[in-house]
Structures are given as C-alpha cells and as structure tokens.
Amino acid sequence: MQATARATEQAHPIRLYLVVWAWLFVLSACSYLIDYLHLQGGLRWSLILLFMIVKAGLIVAVFMHLAWERVALIYVILIPPAALLIFIAIMAIEADYTLATRVAQQVSGR
C-alpha cells in the first residue's frame, strides 16, 4: 500500500485536466468560428490545420499521458504515423493525375 500512497501523491492535479479541457473547448469554438465567419483560402486551411494539430497534441500529451511515458514508447507511437504523410503525398499525386485524365476526357468528349 505504500506504493499506492506514492502514486496518489504524484497523480496530476485535477486542475490540469480542467485547464486542458477548457483549452479544447476554446480551440473547438475557434474551429467553428472559421466556418461561421466564412474565412476562405490559405487562411482557412492553415487555421483548420493549426487548431487540429494543437487539439490532437493536447489530447495525446495530457489526456493520454504520453508526455509522461518512456521515450521508447513515445517514439514507437509517434514515428510510424509519419509514414502516413508519405502515403498522403503519393495519393495526392495519383489523385491529381486522375483528375487530369477526367478533365481531358471531358474536354475531348471521348
């Protein structure tokens, strides 16, 4: 039971979770405002991505406690999804090509 007492002493204050929760609310409200205010173009895309990444970071780091895990575990979790970025790039190139062939077909009418 001594170990239990130690864990209790070192557990994070509830305040931390409430602060993160409040930030997630604020960031979600900001995301919604992007749409509500009809922001367009580069500003819209960059703000959407910015709020998305900050929210994801807060959830993973604090709510899922990844910030306090061992480095080995952190790297095992965070590095493999980076492969998705390469996948995204490949499929974006492929989609561009598909679009080009479809537009060409429409123009030529065949």
Add this chain to the structure above:
Amino acid sequence: MTQTAAGHGAALQGPPSDLPSTRLRRLSAEWSGDRQVFADASWRKAMMWIFLLSDTFVFGCFLIGYMTVRMSTPVPWPNPSQVFAIEIAGKPWPLLLIAIMTFVLISSSGTMAMAVASGYRRSRRTTALLMGLTALLGATFVGMQAFEWTKLIYEGVRPWANPWGAEQFGSAFFMVTGFHGTHVTIGVIALLVMVCKVWRGDFDTGRRGTFTSRPGSYENVEIMGLYWHFVDLVWVFIFALFYLW
C-alpha cells in the same frame, strides 16, 4: 496491483537521475537495457497503445481515401457548411449540430480524464460516476449522429449519389463517420462494463474478471481512457478534414 501503482508513480515522477540525460541516449538505453523496453508501462497499457497505433492506420486510410476521391473528381464537392446546417426558428445554422457533437465528445474526454485521475486516488464512487457520465455523453453523441444520418438519408444522400454534387461525398461520409460511430458505440459498451466493475469494487478487492483469471486494477480505467481519448482524437481529425475543409 501494487506493482502497477508503483510503475505509474515512477512514470509520473520522470526518469530517475541516474538515467542518461539526453532523449536520444535515454531511447538507446531503454532499448539496449536487456529488459522490458516499456518497463514503466504494463503490458496491458503497451498493448492498448499498439492497438491504437494500428487503428490510426485504419482511420488514416479512410481519410486518405476521402482525400483521393475528393481531389480526383471534376464535379464540385457538396459544401459541408450547407449540407450539415440545421434550421432553428427559420434560420439555417451552418454546422451547428456538428459543433454540438464536438463539444459533447470533448466533454466526455474531460470527464474520462478526471475518472482516470480519481481512479488513481482510489475514489471508487467518483470514478464510477465520472465514467458513467462519460458513457452518457458518448451515447448522446451516437444519438446525434443517428439523427444526422437519418436527416441526410431522408434528403437523398446515398453512397452512390446525392442532390448537391460529387457522388463520392456519400460513400466517404458514411464510411468515415460510420466507422467512427462504431468505435464510439463499442467504447460506450466497454465503459458501462467498466462502470459495473468499479462500482462493485473489483479493483479494490482484486476480484478476477469474467474472461480472465487475472485480477484487475485501477490501471484498467486508464487503459479504457486511452481508447476513449483516441476516439475523441479521431473526431478532431474528422471534424477538421471532413466537415470544415
């Protein structure tokens, strides 16, 4: 149980001072230490993380598939802001239902995080109540999603067609949100099971589970929390990439 609590305590405390100083040196020390690599995380927690990693790729593939069909169609994509608008007092509110769903899911993540915290403080009733609240919010989310699906299907959205533009919209929508909704539903059921266990005091008495001979501990609440936060995490990406983009 004691070992778990001690492990968690050490994880919160940070590395002892005799560990290598830089991150990279710690990484190599942990992999070459001739013992469990994820020593502070129990095998249950490590396995949940590995599962979530695989689930990341599942949702990653869905979202990339959505990106591909959206980029490759010459037909204009339906404007999500108008498609998901709901009318209140004769005035259309763009994306309002989705915004409410987002807040509900984030709130459920908040209550779950606090449930995990109270679990490690050994407050049995608080933990059970907070998890029950999480399950309630999750069920509310699924309910609103069912409402949204009904509304869209009624308006004529099908996986192969819709009244507003590119046909691929329907298939991407049903696939991505359907799979996410399934995850939430499974999470709600698992939460309710866990609420029963906590309420009965299984993790205080070390009572053995139905399908396992191992006694559970309050770490199970944290592992349940990992899954639940992941569901919320996926929604963050769906909200940004599908509804706002």
